[in-house]
Amino acid sequence: MARVVTGLPVRVVPCLDVRNGRVVKGVAFQELRDQGDPAALAAAYEEQGADEVVVLDVSATPDGRRTRLDTVRTVRAALSVPLTVGGGVGRVEDASLLLEAGADKVATNTAAVRRPGLLSELAARFGAQCVVVAIDAAATGETGAGSGYEVVVRSGTERTGIDAVAWAARAAEAGVGEVLLTSVDRDGTKQGYDLELLRRVRAAVSVPIVASGGAESPEHMAEAVRAGADAVLAASIFHQARWTVEGLKEALRARGVRVRPHRAENSWSAP
Amino acid sequence: MRPSVVAVVRTGTANLASVETALRRLRCEVEFVADADAVARADRLVLPGVGAFAAARHAVAASGLEDALRDRIVQGRPTLGVCLGMQLMARGSEEAPGVPGLGVLDAVAERFGDGQRVPQMGWNRVVPTDGSRIVPEGFAYFANSYRLTRLATGDRGGDWSPAWSDYGGRFLAAFERGTVVGCQFHPELSGAYGRTLIARWLAS
Numbered sequence: 324m325a326r327v328v329t330g331l332p333v334r335v336v337p338c339l340d341v342r343n344g345r346v347v348k349g350v351a352f353q354e355l356r357d358q359g360d361p362a363a364l365a366a367a368y369e370e371q372g373a374d375e376v377v378v379l380d381v382s383a384t385p386d387g388r389r390t391r392l393d394t395v396r397t398v399r400a401a402l403s404v405p406l407t408v409g410g411g412v413g414r415v416e417d418a419s420l421l422l423e424a425g426a427d428k429v430a431t432n433t434a435a436v437r438r439p440g441l442l443s444e445l446a447a448r449f450g451a452q453c454v455v456v457a458i459d460a461a462a463t464g465e466t467g468a469g470s471g472y473e474v475v476v477r478s479g480t481e482r483t484g485i486d487a488v489a490w491a492a493r494a495a496e497a498g499v500g501e502v503l504l505t506s507v508d509r510d511g512t513k514q515g516y517d518l519e520l521l522r523r524v525r526a527a528v529s530v531p532i533v534a535s536g537g538a539e540s541p542e543h544m545a546e547a548v549r550a551g552a553d554a555v556l557a558a559s560i561f562h563q564a565r566w567t568v569e570g571l572k573e574a575l576r577a578r579g580v581r582v583r584p585h586r587a588e589n590s591w592s593a594p
Numbered sequence: 595m596r597p598s599v600v601a602v603v604r605t606g607t608a609n610l611a612s613v614e615t616a617l618r619r620l621r622c623e624v625e626f627v628a629d630a631d632a633v634a635r636a637d638r639l640v641l642p643g644v645g646a647f648a649a650a651r652h653a654v655a656a657s658g659l660e661d662a663l664r665d666r667i668v669q670g671r672p673t674l675g676v677c678l679g680m681q682l683m684a685r686g687s688e689e690a691p692g693v694p695g696l697g698v699l700d701a702v703a704e705r706f707g708d709g710q711r712v713p714q715m716g717w718n719r720v721v722p723t724d725g726s727r728i729v730p731e732g733f734a735y736f737a738n739s740y741r742l743t744r745l746a747t748g749d750r751g752g753d754w755s756p757a758w759s760d761y762g763g764r765f766l767a768a769f770e771r772g773t774v775v776g777c778q779f780h781p782e783l784s785g786a787y788g789r790t791l792i793a794r795w796l797a798s
Contacts, residue, residue: 330761331716332733369785374717375735399611403619405735405783406612425611427737427783450645452713452737453609500713500737531715553711583717583733 332583333575334374334554335544335568336533337561339364339398341380341410344390346562359562361394362401368561369404371568372585376402377503377533377556379430379457380410381478392424399425409457409503415444422449430455430503433476436483436490439497446498451530454501456494460487460520461507470523479507488523495528502532503556509537511559516543518550525551541566541574548580598796601627601636603663603679605653613642613676616782620793633662638796639671643678647703647740648690650678660696667698672773674795677738680768680776689740699754699769699776700746705739710762713739718759720767720779720787725755728794729768732787734759734779741765741778773798 339346339361346359365376378398380391388411395408408421409430418429429449435441435456445454459479460472470488475481491502504524506517516534524532534552538544544555560566566574572582600617602610604626614624617640627633641663643650654660667673667683675683684695687703706712717733736759743765745754759767759778768777775795781788 330710331714331718334716396611399615403612403616403783403788404785405737405780422609423611425609425615427609427612427780448645449609451739452715453645500739501715529711530713531711553716 331553332374332581333544333548333552334533335372335572335575335582336375336377336554336556337364337368337373337568338377338379338535338556338558340558341378341391341394342382343384343387344394347381362397364562365398365406366401368568369402372572372583373404373568374554374583375405375407377407377409377430378426380408382410392420395421395424395426407455407503409455414441415448418445418449418454422453428453428455428501430457432457432459435494436474436476436485439493442494442497442499446500451498451500454499455503455533456491456499456501457503457505458487458491458494458524459505459507460517462517462520472520472523475507479510487520488527491524492527495530499530501530502528503535504532506536510535512537513539515539516547516550516552516555518546521547521550521552539565541571541578544571544575545578545580598638599623599625599636600638600640600796601625601632602640602642603633603654603659604628605650605657605659610642612780612782613640616788616792620789620796622796628657628659630658630662633659634666636666637672639666639673641673641675641679641682643676643680643682645678646689647678647681647687647695648693651682651690651693651695654682654696664696664698667696667774670772670774672795672798673775674781674792675776676782677778677780680778681740681742683776684742687740699742701742701744701766703740703742706741707762713737714741714761717784718761718767718779720757720759722757722768723755726757726768726770727755728770728773728775728791728798729757729777730787730790730794732790734767734777734781734784734787736761736767736779738778745769
């Protein structure tokens with residue numbers, strides 16, 4: 324396909340994995356450990372220069388699901404940059420509740436794989452710019468056909484045999500405005516994003532791609548951008564304060580990656 | 595300072611929590627309105643909008659708001675149109691051929707070119723012009739597939755002051771005339787930049 328350019332600064336996106344109202348972060352989706360209050364973390368990241376924030380709520384219990392909307396409300400109240408929320412979006416009505424609570428974009432994963440019509444329903448109701456398909460992908464190994472990546476659902480626990488690149492293309496066709504692409508193999512490993520996965524999905528869709536899974540350094544993020552990512556998502560490097568968003572952006576800039584200037588560099592002044 | 599009361603049009607197609615939060619953060623009282631009288635009466639009005647052009651336009655028509663909206667814009671009463679709310683001020687959109695906008699601007703929204711990532715999703719630089727009093731320079735958050743590239747097809751519309759951005763070519767990031775402002779971007783999601791814009795509009 325023809326070369327598609329974005330021209331926008333690369334977005335740096337802290338991700339809050341939330342369970343029962345608290346931020347946790349798993350290593351390869353396991354060993355969840357408490358990281359703190361979602362609203363406080365979101366506000367801190369905005370202050371540091373985060374371009375948007377993603378909240379993925381993995382609460383599975385009914386209580387946890389009720390807490391989800393409260394979490395979205397409190398994060399929204401603390402945040403004046405865009406907020407994407409994923410987790411438990413199985414019906415248009417679920418998305419509607421999250422948007423009313425303060426999400427700007429909703430991400431759907433397992434439910435869309437089970438029933439792809441959900442994506443076009445969401446896009447028709449809320450507009451493409453509101454709808455994110457979250458794809459968890461794993462390498463199929465040497466025996467794998469197609470792109471060599473398959474879709475994994477249910478928080479990384481269930482392999483589907485569905486080709487991840489073909490699924491991304493189908494989702495884009497259905498009208499989603501963004502792909503949140505997570506490498507299950509890399510998530511929590513600190514080894515960097517799966518660049519081959521990024522390149523393959525980049526070649527298949529013209530909507531923005533958010534790279535996720537495995538980031539530990541600015542170099543990893545710069546590599547992802549060169550592989551076609553429009554935004555780079557990370558969790559533990561921020562939660563555990565190995566990098567501030569601001570410091571990370573400076574390091575990206577030094578590597579030739581265009582990022583949004585921090586407020587002090589803008590020519591206007593706040594009231 | 596006495597808190598401003600800001601009316602926010604609620605037609606059912608937009609998520610309004612971000613707009614509401616941004617206004618409250620600037621100590622405004624927010625009231626949601628959905629009828630022509632309230633739109634006509636409001637001291638300050640925000641016309642938000644996400645979603646599809648046709649759906650938003652039909653919602654405006656179904657609520658009987660078009661004349662009240664057009665009148666207050668033409669009369670120069672404080673009005674802020676955001677994203678689709680800005681595009682609704684135009685004559686129409688390629689997204690919905692045959693569906694007329696409010697027609698305050700004699701221009702039509704067109705889809706970004708094939709060479710671009712669509713939607714435009716992220717922060718882009720906004721460059722105001724000499725007449726800009728409310729729209730600042732800086733980076734603002736956009737999430738759109740369609741955009742206006744000019745203020746008017748003919749020579750009308752010359753009294754609007756544009757602010758420009760570039761995404762595979764120049765497009766209208768915002769326009770303003772007195773206290774009427776249209777923003778293609780989302781000031782309510784644009785951090786300190788957006789706060790500056792909204793605060794200036796509230797003070798205008």
